[in-house]
Amino acid sequence: MAANGYQLCCDLDHWIRRRIRMAYWRQWRKPRTKIRQLMRLGVEIRTAVGCGRSSKGPWRSAKTPGINQVLSLAYLKSQGLYSMRDGWIKLHHS
Known part of the structure; x- marks a missing residue:
């Protein structure tokens, strides 16, 4: 049961991080802003333009x-x- 709980915790943690990334992406709204923010945070130009101009949903x-x-x-x-x-981990292995 503990291993199952750990896996559920990891899956939920992964989902929350992806949801937060999606919220940042929506917050930046326009492709130009997305590209600028990605470059400001350290992505190279080619990758930033590819992500920012993508037609994929958030x-x-x-x-x-x-x-x-x-x-x-x-x-x-x-x-x-x-x-x-x-x-x-802190709760179960401290």
Whole structure:
């Protein structure tokens, strides 16, 4: 049962991160803003333009390598995101 709970926790944590990436993507709205924000956060020009001009929807775009590189777990943690996986490990293995 504990392993099942851990896996559910990891899956939910993954889903939440993707949902937050999608929210950033929607917040940036226009392709020019998306490209500018991706470049400001460290993506190379070619990748930023490819992501920013994509016709994919926000949910699908949130899974692309360029967006995952910029809005990584480390970046999201620096912005205050709590990792459920880390909480699970701390609770069960402390």
